[in-house]
Amino acid sequence: MAEKSFPMTAEGKQKLEAELKNLKLVKRPEVIQRIKVARSFGDLSENSEYDAAKDEQSHLEDRIAQVEEMLKYAQVVDADSVDPDEVAVGKTVTYTEVGEDEPETYTIVGSDESDPFNGKISNDSPIAKALLGKKKGETVSISTPGGKFDVVINDVKA
Structure with missing residues (x-):
């Protein structure tokens, strides 16, 4: 099976690295905090804030995994x-x-x-x-x- 690769420019790789850092160090803690606050509202079965925060967390984690995969197999083109x-x-x-x-x-x-x-x-x-x-x-x-x-x-x- 052929090795995965993601061709990109050096500038593109830098942008992905910056995005990953922002997702992990800024966005992830924000979402975790929103989940904690929403939990404090009580009954999770009818808590739309909690559901929205959990959905956002899922999308965020998917994007983090996607960016990590792209960086892992990045092929910087010269x-x-x-x-x-x-x-x-x-x-x-x-x-x-x-x-x-x-x-x-x-x-x-x-x-x-x-x-x-x-x-x-x-x-x-x-x-x-x-x-x-x-x-x-x-x-x-x-x-x-x-x-x-x-x-x-x-x-x-x-």
Whole structure:
């Protein structure tokens, strides 16, 4: 069975480490305190504050486990170690769809760092999968749920 890995940038790993620290040192004690206060209200069978706090604790513990798993198997990608013209995780790629004039620019990041509205797309997205490993000047066919289209890679930056 293949080893799990979570490709991410060094910045993405730092953000996850900061989130984990905040979840464990700030959020967890807050939720535990809310549970203690809610318990003091008496009958737990009709105590909505207690139920809400327990639900929040469950979600919090799930996220802590998820972040710990991602950090355990983090694969920090060094975009500088790849050919300067090759599309890779951590690099910013500019391409133009064939037949269009407006170029599009995205930074390819690990899935947890993805933020398409701010120009960061997941390495698991159809666009990134098609572009990864390709080089500046190449024409690439991209298949997405919305259809298939061709793009020309204009630029790749680390």
